[in-house]
Amino acid sequence: MLPVCSKSIERLETPLPEVTRGLIVAAGGVCRLPRAIPRALASELIATGDRISAARAAELGFVNKVAPQGQAVAEAIAFAQRINRNAPIAVRESLGVARRAYDMPDDALFALGLEAQDRVMTTEDFVEGPRFRRKACATMERVLNRAGHPTV
Numbered sequence: 001m002l003p004v005c006s007k008s009i010e011r012l013e014t015p016l017p018e019v020t021r022g023l024i025v026a027a028g029g030v031c032r033l034p035r036a037i038p039r040a041l042a043s044e045l046i047a048t049g050d051r052i053s054a055a056r057a058a059e060l061g062f063v064n065k066v067a068p069q070g071q072a073v074a075e076a077i078a079f080a081q082r083i084n085r086n087a088p089i090a091v092r093e094s095l096g097v098a099r100r101a102y103d104m105p106d107d108a109l110f111a112l113g114l115e116a117q118d119r120v121m122t123t124e125d126f127v128e129g130p131r132f133r134r135k136a137c138a139t140m141e142r143v144l145n146r147a148g149h150p151t152v
Contacts, residue, residue, distance in 0.1 A: 020049035034104050037062050087125035093113075 016033065018025045025033075025046055034042040037060045045052065058066045067075035083091060093116035101109060120126050 010151075016045055017049045019047065087120075087123075089123045089125045090120050093120050 005070060013085045016025050016029050024030065026078075030046055033046065037057075041060070044050065045094070052060075054063065054066045065075065065079075097109065097113045097116050104112065118119075
């Protein structure tokens with residue numbers, strides 16, 4: 001869940017231990033970490049295999065929130081509910097553009113955003129607008145109630 005929503009729990013330590021085992025950080029961390037935290041620290045963590053605490057990760061902006069121990073599920077549900085209030089296609093397209101922000105020059109990124117908007121404008125989500133939001137909130141509440149989680 002960490003790469004998806006940038007949430008963390010207090011006791012989490014972020015590891016990249018591959019070099020301590022004679023391996024390269026090949027699952028994407030070696031490419032993504034320098035984009036997520038200061039490059040010098042990313043290089044240090046990649047080269048040493050050291051860990052950083054969740055609090056330090058939040059301080060660096062690597063995660064946007066640290067949930068108190070025992071509250072991670074409740075925090076994740078509340079976060080999911082906030083996302084779920086929005087049209088899923090618009091969320092997907094917006095995040096798709098945002099994730100490319102470090103990879104593309106501004107003019108190409110702007111063009112990509114316009115293409116994404118064109119795709120969104122042809123969907124039922126766009127046509128339904130506010131009706132979608134009410135329907136999505138009601139659906140999420142039913143799912144959470146069935147799973148035994150209180151709604152926020």
